[in-house]
Amino acid sequence: MPQSRSHLEGKRILAVDDEKDVLDTIEDALEGARVDKAQDYQTALDKLSEGNYDLAILDIMGVDGLSLLEKAVDRNIPAVMLTAHALNAETLLASIRLGAISYLPKEKLAELEEILDGLMAAMEAGEPTWKLLFDRLGEFFDEKFGPGWKEKDKKFWSEFSRTYHVSKGIQSRLKHDERVGLKV
Numbered sequence: 001m002p003q004s005r006s007h008l009e010g011k012r013i014l015a016v017d018d019e020k021d022v023l024d025t026i027e028d029a030l031e032g033a034r035v036d037k038a039q040d041y042q043t044a045l046d047k048l049s050e051g052n053y054d055l056a057i058l059d060i061m062g063v064d065g066l067s068l069l070e071k072a073v074d075r076n077i078p079a080v081m082l083t084a085h086a087l088n089a090e091t092l093l094a095s096i097r098l099g100a101i102s103y104l105p106k107e108k109l110a111e112l113e114e115i116l117d118g119l120m121a122a123m124e125a126g127e128p129t130w131k132l133l134f135d136r137l138g139e140f141f142d143e144k145f146g147p148g149w150k151e152k153d154k155k156f157w158s159e160f161s162r163t164y165h166v167s168k169g170i171q172s173r174l175k176h177d178e179r180v181g182l183k184v
Contacts, residue, residue, distance in 0.1 A: 007120035011054040018062030060086040073099035
């Protein structure tokens with residue numbers, strides 16, 4: 001049976017992390033994609049401003065990833081947040097609110113290609129990327145953040161679970177996408 005084509009094949013991806021070994025790991029894992037790398041905020045900002053990317057992978061700590069996330073969303077570039085040191089419920093929530101399509105712990109770098117391929121497939125099909133993430137990593141987050149971690153922001157999570165399809169990031173990308181022409 002022929003192997004199905006990766007949804008990452010030929011995609012242009014910006015990977016941003018202050019750790020060179022992490023950038024090399026991302027580049028190796030995504031061999032079918034064209035990966036540009038940046039190790040600092042300014043280089044990443046320049047690349048976001050100049051380039052057309054299908055996806056940005058942004059480290060949260062060390063490169064001011066949440067600020068870069070805002071820039072990526074403004075440029076209609078889907079962004080995945082990647083973290084080790086900022087792995088907590090607060091940065092997960094901030095990532096969602098600022099428009100990221102996913103939030104990945106660096107502990108899961110070995111699964112990066114598979115996770116990103118699934119995210120790209122979901123985006124192409126118009127399916128909610130966050131649902132995919134929580135289906136796959138929900139138990140991991142529960143273990144890391146502790147039991148009842150969503151209870152602190154119960155109203156947010158209740159609303160969020162009903163509106164996976166129209167999160168702020170998707171609304172913002174639709175607003176900036178000339179092909180759609182929506183006023184969100």
